[in-house]
Amino acid sequence: MKINFILNGKNVWVETDPLKRLLDVLREDFGLTGVKEGCGEGECGTCTVLIHGKIAYSCIIPVGAADHAEIMTIEGYRKTERYKALQDAFAEAGSVQCGFCTPGFVLAAESLLREDARPGETAIREAISGNLCRCTGYNMIVEGIKIASLKGKGLW
Amino acid sequence: MKGKIGKSIKKIDVAEKTGGYARYIADMRFESMLHAKTLRSSKPRAKIKGIDIPEIPQGYYIVDRNDVPGKNRVKMIVNDQPFFAEDVVNYIGEPILLVVGPDKEKIIKILSEIKVYYEAVKPVFTIEEAEKLNTTPIYGEDNCFADYEIEKGDPDEAFGRAAKIVENEYRTGYQEHIYLEPQGMIGIYESNRVTVYGSMQCPYFVKNALIQGLGWGGDRIRVVQTTTGGAFGGKEEYPSLIAGHVAFAAVKAGKPVRLIFNRKEDIQATTKRHPSIIRLKTALDDHKKIIATDVDIKMDGGAYSGLSNVVLQRAMFAATGVYNIPNVRVRGRAFATNNVPSGALRGFGGPQAFFAIEMNMHALADHVSEDPLDFKIKHMLKKGDHTVTGGVLRQDVKLDEMTDMVLGMSDYRKKYDEFSKNDDQVLRGIGLSLFYHGCAFTGSGEKDIIKAEVKLKKREDGKVLILIANVDMGQGAQTTLRKIVARTLCIPVDDVIYENPDTDVVPDSGPTVASRTVMIVGFLLDKAAQELKAEWEKAPEVEVHKVYEQPGYIRWDQETFEGDAYPVYSWGTNVVEVEVDPVTCEIKVKGIWGVYDVGTAIDERIIQGQIEGGISQGLGYATIEVMNSKDGKILQDSITDYIIPCSMYFPGIESKLIDSYYEYGPYGAKCAGELPFIGAAPALASAVQNALNVQIKRIPVTPEYLMETAEGEN
Ligand code: FES
Ligand code: FES
Numbered sequence: 001m002k003i004n005f006i007l008n009g010k011n012v013w014v015e016t017d018p019l020k021r022l023l024d025v026l027r028e029d030f031g032l033t034g035v036k037e038g039c040g041e042g043e044c045g046t047c048t049v050l051i052h053g054k055i056a057y058s059c060i061i062p063v064g065a066a067d068h069a070e071i072m073t074i075e076g077y078r079k080t081e082r083y084k085a086l087q088d089a090f091a092e093a094g095s096v097q098c099g100f101c102t103p104g105f106v107l108a109a110e111s112l113l114r115e116d117a118r119p120g121e122t123a124i125r126e127a128i129s130g131n132l133c134r135c136t137g138y139n140m141i142v143e144g145i146k147i148a149s150l151k152g153k154g155l156w
Numbered sequence: 157m158k159g160k161i162g163k164s165i166k167k168i169d170v171a172e173k174t175g176g177y178a179r180y181i182a183d184m185r186f187e188s189m190l191h192a193k194t195l196r197s198s199k200p201r202a203k204i205k206g207i208d209i210p211e212i213p214q215g216y217y218i219v220d221r222n223d224v225p226g227k228n229r230v231k232m233i234v235n236d237q238p239f240f241a242e243d244v245v246n247y248i249g250e251p252i253l254l255v256v257g258p259d260k261e262k263i264i265k266i267l268s269e270i271k272v273y274y275e276a277v278k279p280v281f282t283i284e285e286a287e288k289l290n291t292t293p294i295y296g297e298d299n300c301f302a303d304y305e306i307e308k309g310d311p312d313e314a315f316g317r318a319a320k321i322v323e324n325e326y327r328t329g330y331q332e333h334i335y336l337e338p339q340g341m342i343g344i345y346e347s348n349r350v351t352v353y354g355s356m357q358c359p360y361f362v363k364n365a366l367i368q369g370l371g372w373g374g375d376r377i378r379v380v381q382t383t384t385g386g387a388f389g390g391k392e393e394y395p396s397l398i399a400g401h402v403a404f405a406a407v408k409a410g411k412p413v414r415l416i417f418n419r420k421e422d423i424q425a426t427t428k429r430h431p432s433i434i435r436l437k438t439a440l441d442d443h444k445k446i447i448a449t450d451v452d453i454k455m456d457g458g459a460y461s462g463l464s465n466v467v468l469q470r471a472m473f474a475a476t477g478v479y480n481i482p483n484v485r486v487r488g489r490a491f492a493t494n495n496v497p498s499g500a501l502r503g504f505g506g507p508q509a510f511f512a513i514e515m516n517m518h519a520l521a522d523h524v525s526e527d528p529l530d531f532k533i534k535h536m537l538k539k540g541d542h543t544v545t546g547g548v549l550r551q552d553v554k555l556d557e558m559t560d561m562v563l564g565m566s567d568y569r570k571k572y573d574e575f576s577k578n579d580d581q582v583l584r585g586i587g588l589s590l591f592y593h594g595c596a597f598t599g600s601g602e603k604d605i606i607k608a609e610v611k612l613k614k615r616e617d618g619k620v621l622i623l624i625a626n627v628d629m630g631q632g633a634q635t636t637l638r639k640i641v642a643r644t645l646c647i648p649v650d651d652v653i654y655e656n657p658d659t660d661v662v663p664d665s666g667p668t669v670a671s672r673t674v675m676i677v678g679f680l681l682d683k684a685a686q687e688l689k690a691e692w693e694k695a696p697e698v699e700v701h702k703v704y705e706q707p708g709y710i711r712w713d714q715e716t717f718e719g720d721a722y723p724v725y726s727w728g729t730n731v732v733e734v735e736v737d738p739v740t741c742e743i744k745v746k747g748i749w750g751v752y753d754v755g756t757a758i759d760e761r762i763i764q765g766q767i768e769g770g771i772s773q774g775l776g777y778a779t780i781e782v783m784n785s786k787d788g789k790i791l792q793d794s795i796t797d798y799i800i801p802c803s804m805y806f807p808g809i810e811s812k813l814i815d816s817y818y819e820y821g822p823y824g825a826k827c828a829g830e831l832p833f834i835g836a837a838p839a840l841a842s843a844v845q846n847a848l849n850v851q852i853k854r855i856p857v858t859p860e861y862l863m864e865t866a867e868g869e870n
Contacts, residue, residue, distance in 0.1 A: 033183035034176020036385075038336040039419045043795040046336055074176035083175070091170040094761040097769065098630025099173025100336040100385030106174060125803045132795070134334050134386050135630045136765055137772030138803040 003067045008076025018064025022056075023047045025063045026073060034074035034103045038132070045131030048104035049073050055111045055130065074103035082110060085152030086144070095144035097135035104131045109145045117156040118149055161643055161823045164761035168635045168649075169628065173383075181340035181355045181382045186412040189342070192219075192256045192405050193263050194415070195270055196425060197245035200281070200494040200788030201294070202274035204243055204252070210269040216257035219405045226371025230397050231364050236295065237460035237497070239369055239400040245274070246294060246459035247496050248788045249425035251397070256405045256413055279494040281788055283433055283454050286491035294459060295492035301457045302465035302490045306472060306717045308544055309483035314448035318439035324519050326436075326512035327854045328837075330783035330790075331429035331501055331776075334800050335629075337385020339394060339426060340416035343402030350403045351378040356395040357387050358667035359625045363659050365396035366403055377403075380658045387629040388773070389500030392669050393463055394426050423793045427499025428783065430455040430467055430490070434512035439483075444524040446535060448483035451475040453509065457490040458497035464490035467498070469598055471505030473721040476544050477513035478555060478590045479535040484544050494788045500669065502773065503593070503833045510591045511778075511855055514838030519851055528842070529572070532590060533559065547720035550709060554814055555590060558729045558751040562588070565810055566731040566749040575846055583736040584746070587842025589835040590729050594722030595827035596672035599712030602723070608676060608704040609663040612641065612684040616696045620645060620688070622654040622681060624665035626673045631829055632762035633673050639758055640678050640822045644685035645692075663701070671726075671827030674758055678822040680704060707820045724818050726826045727753040730771070730835030734843040741859035741866075743779055743844060750811040750835065755818040755826030767811045767832040774836025776801045778855045 004013045007030065014029050023040075026032045026049070035058055038046035042060040049058045050072040077083050086106050089095075096102050105128055112119055112127035119127065124145050125138070133141060149156070172178045209218055221228050221240040228242065229235035241252045252272065255263045278291035286299055293299035315321065341354035350370065356362055356379075363379045370377065379399070384391060398415055405413040417425070432455045439448040453471050457464035472488040521531035537543075539553045563569060568586055575584045596602055611623035622641060628634040638652040645652075655661075665677050684702040691698050712719040733747035748771060757763045780799045784791045792798035811832075817824035841852040850865045 027183075032176075033179065036180070036337070037182065037418075038338070039795045041419070041794060041796060044336060078175040087171060087174045090174055091166045094164070094167065094765050096167060096170045096173050097632070097765055098335070098337070098384065098386040099169065099178055100180065102174050103176040128803045130802075132334075132336065132800060132802060134336050134388070134773070134800060135769045137768035137770075137801070137806070137809070139768050139808050140765060142803065 001064065003063055005066050005068060006070040008072055016063060019062045021059055022061040022063045022066050023058040026058060032073045032075050036100055036103065038100065045104040045108065046101055048107045048131065050107055050111055053111060053114060055108055074106060077107060077110060082152060082155050085155055086148045089148035089151060090144040093140050093144035093147055095136065095141040101131060101133040105133070105141055109148065113149055113156040161639060162757040162760045164759050165635065165639065165649060167632060167762065168638060178383045180337050180385050181342060181353060182416045184342060184353060184382065186342065186344060189412040189414050190256050190258055190409055191260050191263055192254045192402065192413050192415040193267055194254055195252045195267055197241060197248055197250040197252060199245055199274045199276060200248050201277045201279035202245050203277060204241060204245060205273040205275050208271040210266065212266065213262070216255065216262065216266060217405065217409050218253055219256055219408055220253035223404045223408050224369055226369050229368065230400065231368040232393060232462055233465060234461040239397060247494055249496055250459070251401065254401055254405055256409055279788060281493055281495065283456050283491055286493050293492065294494065295461065299492050300489050301461040301492060302468050302488065304468065304472060304488045304717065306486045306544060307484065308546060311448045311450060311483040311485040314483040315439045318447060319442045320440040321437060322520055322523050323435065323437045324516050325853065326434045326515055328432045328508045328511055329856055330431050331781055332423055332783055332798055333388045333390035333501055334795065335386030335388055335390055338417040338419055338422040339391065339398060341395065341398045341402045342412060342414045343406035344412045345406040345410060349376045349378060350406060351380065352399045352403055353380045353382050354395055354399060355384045355391055356381050357391045357627055357629055357669060359657050359659050360664040361393065361667055362396050362399045365400060369400040370403060378658065378660045381627045381656045383656060384627055384629040388502045389504065389669070390426060391629065392500040392667065394499065419795060420793050423798065424790055425496065427462065427497050429501040430457065430464065430498040430508065432508040434508065436512060436516045438516065438520055440520070440524065444526055446481050449476060449481050451486045453486065453488040455490045456493050456495060456498060458493060458495045460497045462497045462499050464498060466598065467500070467505040471509040473544055473594065474506050474509040477510060478537050478592055480537050480541045486544060495785050496790065502770065503830045506593060506830065506834045507774065507777065507837060510834050511837045511841065514589045515841055515852060518842055518845060529588060543721060545721045546718050551724055551818060552816060553727065554753055554816060555727060555729070558727065558753060558814055559590070561812060562729045562731050562749050562751045566733065566747065568731055571733065572846065583738055583847040585736065585843040585845065585847025586731065586733045587839045587846055588729065588731045589838035589842065591835045592725040592727045593671060593827060593831040593834060595724050595726055596670050596676050596722065598721055599714055599719065600706060600710060602676055602704055603706040606666040606704070608666040608680060609701065610665045610677060610680045610684055611663055611699060611701050612681065612688050613699040614688060614692065614697060618651065620647065620652050622652060623662045624677055625657045625659065625662050626665055626668045626677050627657060629668065631766065632759065636674055636758040636762060637678055637681060640682050641685045644682050645689050671829040671831070674825050675821045675827050676704065678825060679820060682822040723820065724826055726755065726828060726831045728831050728835050730839040732839040732843045734840065734847055736844060736847045741862040743857065745775060745806050747807060748809040750809065750832065751814060752811065752831060753814050753816045754828040754831065755816050755821050756824035757813055758823065758825050763813065763828055764811065766828050768809050770832030771809055771836045772801050772806060774833040775806060775840055778837035778840040779857055782856050782858060
């Protein structure tokens with residue numbers, strides 16, 4: 001089946017089995033390896049992408065369901081000013097250890113900040129509660145998102 | 157670079173990881189690469205009577221024991237584990253063969269058509285069954301991978317004159333690493349050589365395993381670490397097994413072969429923290445002082461020996477915790493069972509031992525009606541005291557200062573009194589733990605076994621290469637080691653290059669384990685940098701080479717376990733405050749405080765990351781991380797069923813470092829990676845004990861366990 005969608009701002013299509021996981025299509029057909037597979041069952045958030053600006057776990061979405069969707073992966077997002085603010089804040093707060101979870105957290109943060117540019121601690125914790133990190137214990141990621149929201153004033 | 161070395165710099169790999177540029181093993185592609193999947197034993201213990209393999213299409217391969225050109229044993233301390241099962245299987249999930257080919261779906265279809273004929277053998281599932289043993293042993297004659305005893309003073313005499321003898325038993329469960337990147341390897345066979353890429357902690361462990369498995373000279377084998385998405389010990393010994401698999405497959409197929417685990421497979425088949433049963437018998441005198449202790453440590457090692465004997469040693473050497481007890485006997489046994497092999501996980505035997513000791517101290521204090529903290533303080537180790545193995549604590553022991561600090565930070569005393577009254581609607585409690593971690597390899601292991609070598613090379617362009625086999629698995633080695641070298645050479649950090657290790661290029665500086673990287677390898681790099689600095693101008697390119705030398709003060713006898721079990725210790729104290737729901741017994745952590753002595757911090761923010769991550773994993777271990785094995789099968793084999801902490805579980809952590817300096821560490825640094833994990837479980841359990849006024853004797857402390865315990869006491 002031919003499936004069309006907007007990927008990182010570009011119109012693309014792929015001829016594939018509609019039941020193939022979006023995760024595999026992104027990684028294998030489009031080479032977007034910033035999208036990771038940590039669990040394959042919608043529990044860890046390493047495969048996070050934004051669909052119409054909202055968090056989606058690409059490991060549990062059949063690509064057929066993404067027909068005509070607007071999809072953003074870390075490869076598209078990293079070109080933005082907002083990404084830059086998050087990356088700097090993550091560096092400042094020590095939010096990154098092994099990094100396997102990090103692109104997912106960045107996208108979760110984006111989806112929060114576009115709704116709420118100055119979120120409080122609880123809102124941040126809730127927004128990233130679908131993303132697991134085994135290295136940091138989360139506080140330093142929460143801090144990173146806080147810093148981004150303060151220093152990236154006007155970006156969101 | 158000016159000022160304290162500990163002042164944090166931007167972690168070197170933040171941009172590549174945050175932006176999704178970093179290439180982990182699953183992100184690597186090679187031309188005509190094949191996939192592989194493992195056929196695993198579905199029986200905990202059986203003889204293999206036969207295997208039916210269907211017709212295999214062109215371009216697909218079966219790789220099994222017959223494809224191991226060298227010795228079909230994974231190189232470990234004892235070589236008992238085969239790469240592929242031979243005539244028997246000893247645990248559910250044990251690899252029997254691989255199916256290799258271009259299409260994943262077809263591989264799965266072939267796998268489903270293979271039939272293995274088993275003849276069941278009576279299995280052993282628990283420590284109790286292993287101890288009684290009414291079937292043939294899995295290992296050796298007594299079914300123990302290790303059975304050790306150590307003694308200090310004269311415990312028999314002391315027990316003979318005791319005013320009181322108290323016995324307690326503690327149990328700890330499995331823990332799974334849940335590094336977020338599952339295990340994975342790619343093997344390539346080209347020009348008569350094998351190259352293996354993968355997620356790993358110890359490139360030379362893998363290389364040595366391949367030398368043995370392939371039966372080839374080391375010059376034909378190359379191992380390259382790829383950016384590693386967390387490890388925590390889980391990628392210490394296990395990668396050697398699957399590196400063999402992809403290497404054998406690549407040789408057979410003549411094409412690159414990729415083996416990436418899915419999460420279920422990773423949980424079912426890879427190592428976990430050793431479950432333990434620890435019994436302590438303690439003798440007290442008339443003054444409510446401990447005069448002797450007899451500790452019996454039993455661990456479930458699983459089906460193959462792996463690292464069980466060293467994990468057991470670490471637990472045994474910690475058997476009196478941070479307390480000075482003059483007369484001690486410790487027996488330790490690691491049993492063989494038909495469970496998945498247990499292995500390395502942050503803390504390496506320490507967490508089990510410290511949980512038992514700290515809870516026992518608490519219980520003893522209750523027994524003699526003393527305040528638990530005062531009881532601990534009066535037994536605390538000091539500089540110059542002797543450890544269980546008779547080693548001398550030569551460096552400062554600042555536990556009293558650290559305890560004072562953490563008491564102040566947490567307001568422990570006041571809260572403890574208040575919560576002990578127990579007259580609130582909500583049940584609140586606070587607990588404190590004291591602990592240490594012995595830095596680097598046991599005894600003279602660094603000198604006798606590891607013999608680390610490092611190289612530093614100045615290039616013509618003035619950049620300096622760090623050439624070592626240690627890896628960054630998230631803990632920040634890429635940043636800390638560059639900082640050390642840059643500072644000693646007085647050059648910018650950006651002028652220091654440190655690539656993921658490739659055994660064709662780097663010498664064997666030892667494995668990335670035992671919290672040894674900064675203290676041992678970093679110290680060697682510091683010395684190498686001093687020498688390079690002196691020779692800087694001699695030539696456009698200068699290379700220096702350094703080999704580990706043991707500090708003169710270390711005395712150790714590996715046969716009798718006498719002397720300095722570790723070169724030095726890092727220390728910690730941790731306070732946790734909880735609220736327990738009186739109806740559901742659910743535990744909510746309300747506050748976490750910690751003070752640590754890790755020597756000089758090479759980068760304070762990285763240390764903070766180790767502290768916070770370690771505590772979070774430790775609190776998970778203590779509470780929600782429930783993993784049981786039933787008839788040899790892991791019951792929680794997904795992240796849905798095996799729950800690890802998410803961002804909502806724990807509040808912020810307040811931690812501090814105290815000033816301390818170790819002469820044989822770079823800029824005074826000791827060890828830090830494992831330490832913070834160790835104190836979390838006993839602090840949490842003590843807090844729950846304070847809230848509910850019941851004795852906690854098991855982790856994880858689940859609501860079900862609390863309800864049972866409360867009923868038992870009523
Ligand atoms: S891989 Fe999709 S949520 Fe874990
Ligand atoms: S940084 Fe390793 S899982 Fe988050």
